[in-house]
Amino acid sequence: xxxxxxxxxxxxxxxxxxxxxxxxxxxxxxxxxxxxxxxxxxxxxxxxxxxxxxxxxxxxxxxxxxx
Numbered sequence: 514x515x516x517x518x519x520x521x522x523x524x525x526x527x528x529x530x531x532x533x534x535x536x537x538x539x540x541x542x543x544x545x546x547x548x549x550x551x552x553x554x555x556x557x558x559x560x561x562x563x564x565x566x567x568x569x570x571x572x573x574x575x576x577x578x579x580x
Contacts, residue, residue: 531559543570 530549534542539560546556553564553571560567 527559534560540570540574543567544574547571 530546534545537545539562542560543556543562546559551559553567556562556567557564562570
């Protein structure tokens with residue numbers, strides 16, 4: 514299974530991120546995935562949120578960090 518060319522490194526990394534972030538606060542998930550370079554749509558797909566909800570959380574986190 515490990516030699517299966519259909520399983521890319523990117524897919525493996527995404528799976529590991531999902532496992533690592535399971536049970537963690539949604540804001541932390543969004544922040545972590547955003548820092549890892551994922552876009553709003555990708556983060557939404559991984560967390561079960563809409564891309565718009567992810568964008569709103571990122572704005573909230575940015576404002577929170579500015580205080």
